[in-house]
Amino acid sequence: MIETRDLVVRHGSATALDQVSLSVRRGEMVALLGPNGAGKSTLADTLSGILSPAAGTVRIGGRLAHVPEGRQLFPDLTVQDNLLLGGWRSGERDTAFVYELFPALAQARRRRAGVLSGGQQQMVAVGRALMSRPDALVVDELSLGLAPNVTRDLAGHIVRLNAERGLTVLLIEQNARLAFGMCERAYVLEAGRVVAQGPCAELAGDPRVVRAYLGGAIGGGTRS
């Protein structure tokens, strides 16, 4: 469903992704871990077509929607309008299913998205992505800046979308515990390269992964 082969992406002259190959099969939920600056968001932007590869290939077998890092809503538009605009590509104009999925948004539909809580904003971001009726979802840092119980609730929704509707998910996370709890398989990206990959159970036993992502010293790999 999602496949990259030897993908190279540059920001100006800086190489953000260097020969990245990964794949997510239809209906699968796969995690992508890595410290700040590893190139995770660059990969998400490339998958959704905002950035173009300098080399290598990207293959998407269906419609892909992107929940960007930091929500990236239209703050001065209402929740309803944010959702409606999610249907720009698909032509979907019926938002009822999003409010069924996230009942908490129903009362907020006429409010400006910018004034909502972080958790509600993330729901709008996910709902807006679902409005494009996607086959695959790239979620960039679901848990960023959210309280643990809010993150758990949202994670539950993503897991159900995957299990019940067969939505393919690439879950970009810095919180490895959360990602390992949700996915079967994971990739670890560092400085633009895939440095580890495999079933989460195996990765959770890899001393390097434990040290970097499960020991609390997260974010040590930032480069300039």
Added chain:
Amino acid sequence: MSEFLTYLVNGLAVGCGIALIASGLVAIHRVTGVVNFAQGTFAVIAGLSASWLLGAGLPHGAAELAAVLIAAAAGLLTGLVAIGRRGTAPQSSLIITLGVAVLAYAVEIVAWGDQPRSFPGLPGSVTLPGGAEIQRHHLLVVAATAATFVLLTLFFERTYPGKALSACASNPYAARVIGIDVTRMGLLAFLLGGLLGGLAGVLVTPLRPISFDTDVLLMVNGFAAAVFGALRRPGLALAGALLLGVAETLAAGYGYAAYQTEIALGFMLVVMVVQASRRATIHEEAV
């Protein structure tokens, strides 16, 4: 009293012209985040074109329509230069529009000469019960402006394409994430800006002759009004424009004609200082 009424209606008509310039500025800024300094140029191009086409024998109506379309084309052309290259920052685009406005002087002088031009507007006048006389053309300007603002507000706030256009400036990255072609939408906004500028030009020229460098006066006034609406609220921009138009016309009517530009500049400065102290509206929304 009837003299005052006449000045008032004149002022409203002048204000409507300013408002139309401001509406183009708002339309372009709302979508692209760019302050378009060539907005007055679109009006000048339309005014000069209309006068030229009428001189060439085109009937009223057809000449004005063609002039507005020429201005719309100029708007699209300006957009292509200013934002056509992907990733151009709004601040850089602003400088490019200034360049376009200056370059346009050369084109206009070559095409139409450097002398002011005008053409007659809607002929005739109506007399109000109090004895004040109002030119028909002034009423036309007011009606056209009212219609434009109603349509523009409905378009941006009630229609799907209007919301998608607003989304482009609100968060260009997010707009691309959901699949909106931000550059193409920006070009559409410049086309709309050209159209609105052109409308301003053909309506205002019969009130006051226009020459290649009138764009500065139009732009100063239009920008002052647009800033009153924080460069994104058509309704507030209209209010600011009417205020300006009336103030300037009253000043001119009672013998202070030389101070018209200063009034606009002073108004703009006060509004900007007040807004800047409330919150950094212009900066925040231009970035």
